[in-house]
Amino acid sequence: MGERGMLRVLGVLVLLVAATGCARGEACAGWGTVAGVGVMFRQAGHGDLTGAVAELCARGECVRSRLREEEITRVNLRLPEDVDPDAGPVRLRVTAAGAARPVIDASATVPLTLRSDGCGGGSYHRGLALTGDGVLTTKIPRSLAEDWAAQVRGRATAPSR
Incomplete structure (x- = not known):
């Protein structure tokens, strides 16, 4: 292949790298993704959840977090990147402060x-x-x-206290 052919091949490679945003040794210019499970729910209808603790479990992993006072709650569980995508159980439990039994106990496969x-x-x-x-x-x-x-946007634009 002559010099001109090599320059064409090099030009095509440069265009491909620029178009895909991917280059050897550099991170992809796409967006990051995280393996996990997330559950959203409205707090209304579940009684007083002030100080309640949510536990979300899936694929042998669990996360516990204290609920914020908000209309809608989102609980996220990060999973290993090599997680098996096949159907498996997901369980959400929310226990009110001082309670012995969960107010919410739901699961799905x-x-x-x-x-x-x-x-x-x-x-x-x-x-x-x-x-x-x-x-x-x-x-x-x-x-x-x-x-x-809308709740997240409102939180982001609310004046700091």
């Missing part, structure tokens, strides 16, 4: 879905919602997602 990173990779995750009937579902109501997003 769900598969994880691949979230692309925009560069040919990604990680497995699943978003769920707790319905008013106390059922975990993979069909997150649009109103719940929109209200949660």
Whole structure:
């Protein structure tokens, strides 16, 4: 191959790297993804959850966190990047402060879905919602997602105290 041919090949490679955002030794210019499970729910209808603790478990991993006073709560559990995407149990328990038994105890068996990173990779995750009937579902109501997003935006723009 002549010098001109080599320059063409090099030019094509440079264009491919620029177009994909990926270069050897550099991070992808796509977006980061994290393997995990998240559950959203409205606190209304579950009594006083001030100081309550949520426990979310999936794939042999669990996370516990104290609930904030907010209309909609989102609990996230990070999973190992090599997590098995096949259907498995997810369980959410919320126990009010000082209570012996959970106010919320819901579980579902769900598969994880691949979230692309925009560069040919990604990680497995699943978003769920707790319905008013106390059922975990993979069909997150649009109103719940929109209200949660508005709550996050409001928190980001609220004056600091």
